[in-house]
Amino acid sequence: MxxxxxxxxxxxxxxxxxxxxxxxxxxxxxxxxxxxxxxxxxxxxxxxxxxxxxxxxxxxxxxxxxxxxxxxxxxTRDLKEAFKMYELSGSGYITPKSLRRILCRLGERRSVEDCKNMIGYFDLNGDGVLNFDEFKVMMSC
Structure with missing residues (x-):
């Protein structure tokens, strides 16, 4: 249908x-x-x-x-909840280290360098971290 x-x-x-x-x-x-x-x-x-x-x-x-x-x-509410899991204590962004930490909890072993590369792909403003808007773009792919 x-x-x-x-x-x-x-x-x-x-x-x-x-x-x-x-x-x-x-x-x-x-x-x-x-x-x-x-x-x-x-x-x-x-x-x-x-x-x-x-x-x-x-x-x-x-x-x-x-x-x-x-x-x-x-x-958007669901994405905000997911974003909170990845960011460091309310910082407003996801760092390579915080991404690595969550991926490890999910059973996926990645190096900090791998996480930098993953973030770099969606880091639209080039600051080395993901803000919520960049995270939304990442999650829509």
Whole structure:
């Protein structure tokens, strides 16, 4: 099943009155059914933010933008958690030594020189370490 078809199926499931639109209450129910939490005020704010035609409701395209935006936020949160594992005590960057330490914990033996080379490939500003933005690029490859 293609991603757009999946979105349409979910959209149609929560479009309780089958008018081709999702109201804030239906959006709130959708989020809660999927295991999340959303206050009524948050649902209304989300609809206002994304509503492309100003009718106070979400059409399928609006719904897809919300879902994909939530997926991106979740990915960024997950990457930030992973980044924290690699960086040295909140320093804001990954050094060759901190990379080596984590790789060793994961059972992959690498020298500091190997780690320098790995970092060098994604070190966009040439400072010898990876900041979060560089780490995101690395993880997307």
């Amino acid at each position: 293609e991603k757009n078809e999946q979105y349409m199926n979910v959209f149609n499931q929560f479009d309780s009155n089958k008018d081709g639109k999702i109201c804030p209450l239906e959006l709130k129910q959708c989020v809660e059914t999927l295991g999340g939490e959303m206050a009524a005020e948050e649902a209304e704010a989300a609809v206002v933010l994304v509503d492309s035609d100003g009718d106070g409701l979400l059409n399928l395209e609006d719904f897809v933008r919300i879902v994909e935006g939530a997926n991106e936020e979740e990915k």
